[in-house]
Amino acid sequence: MTDLGKKVIYQIYPKSFYDSNNDGVGDIPGIIQKIDYIKKLHVDMIWFNPFFVSPQKDNGYDIADYYRIDPRFGTMADFETLVTKLKEIGVGVMLDMVFNHCSTENAWFQKALAGDKKYQKFFYLRKGKADGSLPNNWQSKFGGPAWAKFGDTDYYYLHLYDPSQADLDWHNPEVRQEVFKVINFWRSKGVQGFRFDVINVTGKANKLVDSTDPVEEKSLYTDTPVVHKYLKEMNAASFGQDPDSVTVGEMSSTTIPNSIEYSKPSEHELSMVFTFHHLKVDYDHGNKWSKVPFDFMKLKQLFTDWQEKMDQGGGWNALFWNNHDQPWALSRFGDTGKYRIKSAQMLATALHLMRGTPYIYMGEELGMIDPDYSSMDSYVDVESKNAFKEMTAKGMSPDQAFEIIKTKSRDNSRVPMHWDSSKYAGFSTVKPWLMPTHQDQINVQDELDHGQIFNYYQRLIQLRKTERLVSDGHIKMFLKDDPEVFAYQRYLDDSNERLLVFANFYSRHHLLAIPDEFQDKPCQLLISNDQREISTVPAELEMNPYEAFAIKL
Secondary structure, X not given: OXXXXXXXXXXXXXXXXXXXXXXXXXXXHHHHHOHHHHHHHOOOEXXXXXXXXXXXXOOOOOOOEEEEEOOOOOOHHXXXXXXXXXXXXXXXXXXXXXXXXXXXXXXXXXXXXXXXHHHHOOEOEEEOOOOOOOOOOOEOOOOOEOEEEOOOOOEEEEOOOOOOEEEEOOOOHHHHHHHHHHHHHHHOOOOOEEEEOOHHHOOOOOOOOOOOOHHHHHHHHOOOOHHHHHHHHHXXXXXXXXXXXXXXXXXXXXOHHHHHHHHOHHHOOOOEEEOOHHHHOOOEOOEOOOOOOOOHHHHHHHHHHHHHHHXXXXXXXEEOOOOOOOOOHHHHHOOOOOOHHHHHHHHHHHHHOOOOEEEEEOOHHHOOOOOOOOOHHHOOOHHHHHHHHHHHHOOOOHHHHHHHHHHHOXXXXXXXXXXXXXXOOOOOOOOOOOOOOOOOOOOHHHHHHHOOHHHHHHHHHHHHHHOHHHHHOEEEEEOOOOOOEEEEEEEOOOOOOEEEEEXXXXXXXXXXXXXXXXXXXXXXXXXXXXXXXXXXXOOEEEEOOOOEEXXXX
């Protein structure tokens, strides 16, 4: 794919973007009605979370029919109109492909249940052990064992996620052919972008052995060598035939060497990878369901490792703070009160000027923050409900457990888009599937009228499109020991120009010592979220709370 470094991708969670038919759920016609807003974003492509036929046990990541649009979101004709309308404004479509598992309501699983031997080979069906226990001791990522009874047979089927999501057996070439057929069907509809859900857990061994501990367990099915073989085969049989395709793999608990191989152009696998290590720096000893301040030095170290090593190895990162599975970054790493605007701009600067392809999650450009719910009844997400039960079952008080859910729930970012300040945030005229909060102070109408975050994002997007240091440059971090400021330089092989980026992650003033090599050099300010004036690099400078700026030497 050419020019990945110049592209910016926007993510839309269709269920929460805009409700056109007033049933409380966002839909495809609703997205079409907001084309004018999408045009203002100046993005290159939109990644849509799944809107295929699904019982919605895991918000559409349990697909019952890969070839049909779920009626709750619209029709195939609506989808075709959407592709056309987006193409008219120069925006491509990226669809979410969920191929590690399918819904137990999918015809493949239903035929397997009915005794069809061909389709029984599509799944990991195993008998229990001689002592009557489950086939192995693996745990589902949503809690409980990873095995469920296969109808009224002696077999169990594997589900690494919800019991309604049966893992597909990629060892079976027929499964892989079916997967390629799905991709090619959507390519025939004009789709050039594909995101592959948890694609690096498809490489389980044929023999599914017991694990010795949770960490070792992940290694039994994550990032195994065969995943590279599957991806090369998928690339050659489908999107690899399109020189303009853009693909991203969601990589669960992956490593840098694997990610280089997944995304290095010469490997012919994927364009880039989503990795999540940087969004676990506010987990207490790896436990998501905890409430601790984020570890800034760890965040810096992770960005340093992933950015520098992916650059050295020729891999490519997807850059993101937010998505539909994460609470809002502004609530985690910024300030939702006095410095909401400043810290939103700071986080955007730190991320968008790094090496990779930035993703903006809908509402991020408004500075959206976690909703202010007062009880568990407001949450819908299966993972959050399970976690609340588990925490309280282990003796935590309901109030304590609720505080943790408030900071970590996937529903935080799934709230309806705030279009205006009305009761349902201009998303719908009826009560939405999930309630908005804070729309009185954060919404599209106000932001476009007099806000400062949307326009700042536009400036960052413009820099990526026009400044080679941003789109093509190498990256190297500096001030690595500074406890409050994140700083890096971008540079090119064929030029002496440098781009220096500084971001203060705290609400305090901070005195910065600039490395000798940059001192006294003339510079040009490219972007700043403050009133910074600078034409020569000083030996030291004081940064304001949540200040961020970039200078070109």
